[in-house]
Amino acid sequence: MIKPNLHYADLKESYLFYNIAQKINAYLEKNPDKRLYRMGIGDVSLPLCDAVIKSLHDAVDDQAKKDTFHGYMPECGAPFLKETVADYYKSKGIDVDTEEVFISSGASDELGDILDLFDKSSSALVIEPAYPAYVDANVIAGRKIVHLSSGEENGFLPLPDDETEADIIYICSPNNPTGAVFNKAQLKEWVDFANKNGSIILFDAAYEAFIEDEALPHSIFEIDGARTCAIEICSLSKTAGFTGTRLGYTIIPEELERNGMNFNSMWVRNRTTKTNGVSYIIQKGGAAVFTPEGQKQIKDNIQIYKSNARELMKALDALGIWYTGGENAPYIWLKCPHGMGSWDFFDYLLNEIQVVGTPGEGFGEAGKGYFRFSTFGSPADTKEAARRLTELLGE
Numbered sequence: 001m002i003k004p005n006l007h008y009a010d011l012k013e014s015y016l017f018y019n020i021a022q023k024i025n026a027y028l029e030k031n032p033d034k035r036l037y038r039m040g041i042g043d044v045s046l047p048l049c050d051a052v053i054k055s056l057h058d059a060v061d062d063q064a065k066k067d068t069f070h071g072y073m074p075e076c077g078a079p080f081l082k083e084t085v086a087d088y089y090k091s092k093g094i095d096v097d098t099e100e101v102f103i104s105s106g107a108s109d110e111l112g113d114i115l116d117l118f119d120k121s122s123s124a125l126v127i128e129p130a131y132p133a134y135v136d137a138n139v140i141a142g143r144k145i146v147h148l149s150s151g152e153e154n155g156f157l158p159l160p161d162d163e164t165e166a167d168i169i170y171i172c173s174p175n176n177p178t179g180a181v182f183n184k185a186q187l188k189e190w191v192d193f194a195n196k197n198g199s200i201i202l203f204d205a206a207y208e209a210f211i212e213d214e215a216l217p218h219s220i221f222e223i224d225g226a227r228t229c230a231i232e233i234c235s236l237s238k239t240a241g242f243t244g245t246r247l248g249y250t251i252i253p254e255e256l257e258r259n260g261m262n263f264n265s266m267w268v269r270n271r272t273t274k275t276n277g278v279s280y281i282i283q284k285g286g287a288a289v290f291t292p293e294g295q296k297q298i299k300d301n302i303q304i305y306k307s308n309a310r311e312l313m314k315a316l317d318a319l320g321i322w323y324t325g326g327e328n329a330p331y332i333w334l335k336c337p338h339g340m341g342s343w344d345f346f347d348y349l350l351n352e353i354q355v356v357g358t359p360g361e362g363f364g365e366a367g368k369g370y371f372r373f374s375t376f377g378s379p380a381d382t383k384e385a386a387r388r389l390t391e392l393l394g395e
Contacts, residue, residue, distance in 0.1 A: 007142045014132060016362030020346070027350055036350075037385040039312070039373045040358040042176070044241045046304060048285070049297035052240065055288035059281040073277035076268060077103025077249070081283045084290045085249050094221045102250040102267060103278050103286075106242070107206045107235035110250050112137045114202065114231065116270050117263055118168055125166030127158060129177050129333075129363035129370070131204070134170045143168075149366040152335065155324055156180040160193040169194060171220070172204035174211060177363045177372040178333040179325015181216050187223045194229035198258060201230040206248075209239040209302055211328045219251075227253040231263070238330060238376075240289045240298045247278060247286045305330050308375040308382040315386040319393050332373040333360070337393055345371050353388035 020040065028034065048056075062068035076082070082101040089096040104110040115137055123144040126134045138145050146166050150158040156178040171190060173182040182190075194201050203220040211218055220230045232251040236242040256263040271277075288294045309326040316323050316334060323334035336345040342359030349355040358374070360367030375382065 005140065005142075007140050010139050011136055014136075014362075016132070016359070019343075020356070020358070023347070023350065024356065034354050036354050036356055037377070037381045037388070038356045039375075039377055039382065039385050040356045041374050041376055042358075043243050044238060044305075044376050045378055046241055046301045048241045048245065049289075049294060049301060051288045051291055051294035051297055052285045056281060056285040059284035062284075063281065070280035073280055073283065075271045075275050075277045077101065077277065078280065078283045081249075081287050084287050088290050089219065089221070089251070092218060092222075094219055096221070096251055097254065100251055100253055100264060102252065102271060103283060104233075104248045104250055105278055106237060106246045106248045107204060107233050108133060109246075110233050110248060111202065111204065113270075113274070114233065114250070114267075115141055115143075115168075116274075117266055118143075118200075122167035123165065124168040124170065125164070126170050126364075127172075128365065129156070129360060129367035130170065131172060131176050132363065135364075138168075147364070149364075150178075150180075151366060152322065156333065157182055157186055159186060159189050164193065166197075167199055169199050169201045170204065171201055172206070173217075174207040174325070174329035175331075176207065177331055177358065177360065177367070179329035179331040180333070181211060181213075181328045183215065184217050184223060187217060187220060188225075191220070191223045191225045191229055195225050199229065200256070200258070200263075201226075203230050203232045205232055206235040207238055207329055208234065209298070210306070210330050212306070213328055216328060221251065221253075227255055229256070231256070236286055236289055239302075240286075240294075241301065242286070245282055245285065247282050304379060305375045308377060308379060311379075311382050311386045312373055312375065312389075315390045318390055321393070326375070330375045332375065334371050334373065336360075336369050336371050339369075342368060342371055349389075349392075353385075353392050355385045355388055 081103055082098045085101045086096045086098045120142050123146055124138040125146040125148055127148045127150055135145060148158055150156040157180050208218040220226045220232050235248040252264045252267050254264045312332050313326045321334050321337055323332050326332040342361045346359045358372040360370030
C-alpha cells in the first residue's frame with residue numbers, strides 16, 4: 001500500500017480566512033442592507049497598467065503568426081526578461097548577472113519550490129508574525145521549524161543573538177503582515193550571522209516597491225556579504241498588479257555554495273527538471289513593467305495605495321493607537337485598543353462600523369492582540385473606513 005506524506009497531518013488548520021468569510025456571511029444575512037468596507041484584502045484592486053496591457057496584447061498577436069510564435073520558453077526565463085530584471089537591479093547600484101536571475105510564476109510558488117534546495121534535516125527559522133505559508137511549506141517537508149517571536153518592543157524587527165539557531169532564515173521586508181522594514185544595519189546583522197553559521201537567508205522582497213525612505217534597502221544584495229548567504233525572491237503581484245497574472249523573479253548569486261554544492265547550478269537543474277517555464281505572453285507583459293512608461297504607471301498606482309495608507313495612519317495617529325507599517329509598506333499593523341483580542345476587535349469593527357480587517361493571531365502567536373489593515377482598497381472606501389474608525393474609537 002502506498003504511504004502518503006504523513007507530514008500533512010501535522011498541518012494546523014488555517015481558520016483565519018475561513019472564519020473571516022463565515023463571520024462576514026453571517027453578518028450580511030442578518031444585515032442585507034449594510035455595505036462593508038474591506039480593509040483586510042491582500043489583493044490589489046487597480047488593474048494592470050496601460051504599458052503592460054499593450055505588451056500583453058502584442059504578445060498575443062505574436063502567437064497568431066508563424067514567424068513570431070513561441071512554444072516552450074526557456075525554463076529559467078526568457079533572456080529578454082532576465083536581462084531586463086538584471087538591468088533593474090543595476091539601476092539601483094546592485095550588480096546582478098543575467099544568469100543569476102530566474103523567472104518564476106510568482107513569489108508564493110517560488111517560496112515553496114525553493115525548499116527543494118535544502119536537505120530535510122535543515123531547520124527553518126520563521127520570524128513571527130509571518131506569512132503562514134512559510135511555516136506550512138516546511139511542515140509539509142517534515143522540517144524542524146524555529147519560531148522567532150517579534151513584538152512592539154523591537155518594532156517587529158528582531159535580530160539574531162547568541163542563542164539563535166537556524167539553517168534557513170526567512171526574512172520578509174517590508175513585512176507581511178506587520179509592514180515593518182529592516183534597515184541596512186539590521187540586515188547586516190542577519191547577513192553576518194548567516195555567513196558565520198553557514199545559514200542561508202530566503203529574502204522575500206515582494207513589497208520592495210512600496211519603500212519610500214531612501215535609507216532603507218530594497219534588496220538584501222545592498223548588504224555586504226549577502227551574495228554568499230542569500231537568495232532573493234521577488235514578485236510583480238503587488239508591485240504591478242500581477243496577482244491574477246502570476247509572475248516573479250528570483251536572484252541566486254553564482255558564488256552561493258555550501259558543502260561544495262553550488263545553489264545557482266542546483267536551481268538551474270531543478271527548473272529544467274520540474275518546469276517548462278513561464279508563458280511568453282506573461283513574460284512580455286512583465287518586461288513592460290520595467291520600461292520608463294511602465295515604471296511611471298505602476299508608481300502612480302502605488303501612490304494611490306500609499307494615499308490610502310496615509311488616510312488610515314492619520315486616523316490612528318489621532319486616536320493615539322500604536323502601529324507600524326504604512327509609510328513604506330501596503331500594510332498597517334496596529335495594537336488592538338483597550339486590550340481587546342484580535343477576533344474581538346474584528347467583531348467590534350464589523351458589527352459597529354462595517355469595517356473588515358484581519359485578526360493578527362492568524363499570523364502566529366505573536367500576532368495576538370494585534371490587527372492588520374490592508375491599503376489595497378479603493379480610496380473612497382478607505383477614506384470612509386478611516387472616518388468611521390475615528391468616530392467609533394474616538395468616543
